[in-house]
Amino acid sequence: MIRLSRTLSSGWFAAVGATALISVLMPAEAAHAVQLTCGQTVTTGVVLDADLLNCPGDGLVVGSGGITIDLNGHIVDGVGLGIGIRNDGFGDVTITNSSSTPAPVQEFDHGVNLTAGTADNIVEELTIQNNEFSGIELNGANNNRVRDNLIDRQAQRGVAITGGSSENVIVDNTITTNQGEGVFVQNSVNNRLEGNQITGSGDTGLVLEGSSGNTLLTNTVGNSSDGAIVLQLGSNDNLVQGNAFAQNADAGLTVSDSTGNRILSNALQGSGDSGIVLQSSHGSTVTGNDVSGNPGGIELSYSDNNLIRSNIANDTTGDGISLSHSLNNVLELNQANRNSSRGIYIDGEAASGAGNQLIRNTANANLGDGIHVAKATHTIQGNTARDNDSWGIFADLGNIDGGSNVAGNNAESAQCTGVVCIP
Template sequence: MSFIAIGAPPAQSAGPGCGAVVTKSTTLQRNLTNCPGDGLVIGADNLTLDLGGHTIDGTAVPATAGIRLAGHHDVTVRRGTLQEFGNGVLLDAADGNALVRLTVARSIGRGVQLQNGSDGNRLEFDVSSDNGSSGFVLLASDRNVITHAAGSGNAFSGLQGFGASGNRVVGGTFTANKTGIGLEEGSNGNLVTGNVLSGNREPAVGIDGNDNVVRGNRADHNGWGIIFGGDRNQIVANVVTGTLGCSPDDCGTGIETPGGADNLVALNLVTGTADQGIRLREFEADGGPPTIGNVIRGNVVRDAGSDGIVLQDKTNEVTGHGTVKDNLVANNLVTGSGHDGIAVNRPANTVSGNIALRNRAFGIEAVNGVIDGGGNLAFGNGDPRQCLRIACHRR
């Protein structure tokens, strides 16, 4: 009689452990728990790391990353959770990669950070919440596309960019952060569209740069709505409702700029703001730019807490007036404001074709030297004169 020895089946690989360098396409087979340093490190181009729905968990050590991707391209990281690292996902000088359906939570610093020229990456359906700083950060990184992101409960911004240009932020949800979306320090040519922003303590969207487009977003019950500075920005077809204010004598406006030139504010619906609906002003005495050649056209402003639309609501008590001129306020509908419907407090600006009704004070109030472009209509306002220094037709 002969016997055939049957050995045990070969052991199945447990897959990479904490701190492993991934150099080929890999699917994670288990959770990684209490990683003392990085979770996983990408070490090659042209691969996919599929977390398989698993969680990579850190120990809240600064300068660690749940996924570290430095200097590599054509990498996809998808389907999993990173939690309790310094940064949840860190891309450093890494171009042309994809982060898909990742959930990042409770990072000491930032949830997902792209830095040092991490350009042309794609982020889709990612969630970043309850981080010690911002949910998503673009640091000197350009031409990235962030679609259907969700950033909530972060100590700073849901999504923040510094010197980040040509990026697209599309169809996201940003709630209960300090700022919803902030693009600052010379962030130019970005598109922010189709996002929902609510319950953020300060602005829903804050922009500091040139040639940005903020279009078709909805901002509900934030400290204020959209604040932008710079030149040639377009703030178009947004809905801003129920701003709350965030400190005495500040915030609470629907849309505003502290200075800039040739910007367009058009076709927005602004309702129920704690302070003004739309405001242009300047801070030249503090080193800011003048406010010149901007257009406020075709907006609907309802039930503003103060003026519906205002050009320069305050005067610097030390330096007096800065420059607010050659701006156009045209074809807007302003109703139910707590003070004036439209107030233009600097000469050499033009008012034409607006409708102002049922505002508490004047329909339109202007100072000497404001240009009457004609075609303004005002009725049912609190002051029986309806308009001051502007000719207004009545019904």
């Protein structure tokens, strides 16, 4: 037996013929065909010659490592039970479609399921649709590649990564119109989700729950019925970078009860709530993001020791950046301009040495104050606040004037209170 490559020669297909069988990939002189049946355990490389229809349970079951299952443009179809293609622990298996004709895996509980111990598999070029629980589920599976698939119209999740799955790469898939989450990652670490188009989810577009060390890179998440991306319940030390979010019904990115995440250079527009929300989340880096055009820009509550730097929080219908009951955060070099309320708003009293630091931010042309610090003891240094419809900078008694604050042409003639501003 030899393994099937992704690109098969035209001679191979000519030799196979158009029979209602699967072809077993053997050395050329020994190739032969066997009858195709639902639930078949596949132990050699195969190329499908016909559709597999109305399977009462599983469609195909992987029974050996080091093989390729090529759907060759044919349907694997169930009746709402079982698994379309199941692998219970065999390594180095490729599940692919070498034909230009789509190869749907449909109407099962799960379209493709890789369970505990399954490693080094490739799942690619499939159309996985109309399944009950998930299009593709990785449960305790490690170091697999899921790429270039269309995963749409599941009754629940598009892709589920659960049970301690790690080192998997989910790349360049179109994950659309699934009624639950587009991608759901639970209790799994060090996975990489890159370049996926996740749209039209009936729930959140992408969720990490209790999952750490994952990388979310250059995904597009749009038109979800809830938020775009959620990191929650101890999802720590993840990287969320270069993603684009638009027209989601809730916040663009919500981080709750999680620490040490890096949120870098994302574009989050058109959300139903704030662009980025941190709730009881600490020690994260939020830099270089554009959260303009949302109901709020960046919002922190009960979140400490975060770095909020060089973000653009303009043209929101609320506050550009707001902190509530959050301590020891650094807000530096952010833009918070032309917002319908305040540019930057800080609420919540801090003990001496535990206040937030507002350094070299720009808060211009807002309909409320440029910068409003409602409680003490926070440091306000080197900020610019011009052309606001109320105060340039309003700081309650007890805050620390770090100097070099600039204000001009604000509606309040004194320009600033609680700190000294230069024109």
